[in-house]
Amino acid sequence: MTKFNNFADLANMRAELADSRTDVVDAYDGSFIEHSEFAKLTVVDAPITADMPDADMARRAVEMAIGTIFDVLKDTRMEEFAQQLAWGMVNSFHMTARLAEGREDDAAKKLAEMARQWDPSEIYAVELEETQQLCQTLQGCRESLEAMRDHAAEVYRVETGRPFTATRGSQVSRSGVTASQIQARDYLAARAQERRAQFNPEGPLVLVSGGQDNWHDHAMVWSILDDIKARIPHMVIATTAMRKGVDAMANSWAAANGVKTIAFIPDRRHGKSAGFKRNDRMIDLQPVEALICEGTGIQSHLAQRLRQNGVPLHIRRLTDQQAAPMRNRR
Template sequence: MTTFNNFADLAAARIQMADARENTVEAYDGAFIEHTDMAKLSMVDEPMAADMPDADMVRGAVELAIGTIFDVLKDTRMEEFAQQIAWGMVNSFHMTARIVERREDDAAKKLGELVRHFDPSEIYAVELEETQEHCQTLQGCRESLEAMRDHASDVYHVETGRAWTATRGSQVSNNGVTASQVNGRDYLAARAKQKRDRLAPEGPMVVVSGGQEGWHDYEMIWEILDDIKARIPNMVLGTTGMRKGVDRMASSWAQKNGVNTVAFMPDRSHGNRAPFLRNEKLVKLQPVEAIVCEGSGIQSNLAQRLRAAGVPLHVRRLKDQMAQTEQSKMWA
């Protein structure tokens, strides 16, 4: 373990790590740009001459904020809490980006209404210009927040070996650098509307589902996924959204390999039937291949449905795992 005599040395080391992430540099450069000459964050306030933050400084700050938590707590009695703290920090970027996105959507709706109801008056022209400026300002802020979230998520993944997964909503990125993690409801809604956008990733669906308890052999799961991706390079991963066990192993593999993920969470409004209705929807999406690992009756039901639909299926049981190692303990 590298040791540092002071915080300044630690900070310098972290910033060097940030500079070494070429994809992250590209994402920041593409996000931290001014879409308009003036910034307008509210329809009430006047536009202001404010620049976007310096991309390099923000990148260094995010690296420090997330990475240093792991550095300072490592090999101490508080080390086990570093992951939880860092997860919350990444989530704060995600939730803030979602708030800005909703404001952007509202502004875009208003802009659409103005365009549809043309008025030759000067008042209309001013309102149209200000609304467009407002919408573009929010777009720039959202894209920048998403770049920060994706960077923070990447640091979290490097430090923990696990993919950061949003508990609410979808994690999508416009920069094409980070693989998207899409909420199943968003995905199904996008398909129903035949929308070809960032919430409906294109590609053959490969389904993964497994129990949460007792699974540690991530290498077995990753090996199967590596083989599938070699045959189906444009695959999209569909999981049953569990935050532990096989689903989490698969999500981490997807993030590591740049594969978009759709997490199909059960709709709890259907009560005990929810997981089984979710399984039915998964099969209707016509996956091209699937991995189902021992868990509960939910996994058994999914495996039966997939077999009946003729989907090539890899079934793995707990006893199929290799002996637990120090590295695989983190998945248990």
């Protein structure tokens, strides 16, 4: 679990969560909507009358579930496991929302096929109506699960100082409680196929990449990103998808500032050249600025390609960092 020292204090972080409560409440109220009097959750089951959960109760349950894990384990020998347990809870919301989205997509495909093959019979009319009900019900459930996931992710970020990052799939939703982290394959597919707008965020692209080891100076990285955002307010961040170090710092900054991030994971089918091919893909998207911090040959290659393309570049080395703060041990 992250220890809050000079750059943040846990009490201040929880105050930040309280300050954002209006946005969270709005997101819940906008998601826990009953689209029709009837609900239909499967193709075979008949429509039923069932209300949506109370939005305020759902919000409080999520906040209590995630926050209680940290409160119970704080200052005990199990404190270090709180972050992993909370991450698993947030990821459960994420994976369940993805399952609901898959069922919604299947129902939507069936509805589109029926629309193309119109039939004047009563059987067709009933099936069409029930398929519409199925789509609406699954849409409402998916939007509610996304609101709960985004809220749980925000509680996780406030408690740990790190954004929640799913191992599978992009984290996008209509409510947008937190910054969305989008996997590169979804982003590129959106550009090519004009998929949903949330998978194709518009705005000048700023690249961030750095090593995973020995980077601790959040303040330096955040200050550079603050300066870029002041000049490019609608920026979108693209990272090289490292789970630690500079990329993780950039993701944390993005979550705190409502900036969308795109994670470019190397395609391992390319073997040893995967990282370099990933760099070329990022350059092809014509970034407007970049922050590259000392790491491996991957970062050196990316910096070289950026220079060749005339992209304004911030280079930082490990020795540019302020001394690491002493951690208080109990």
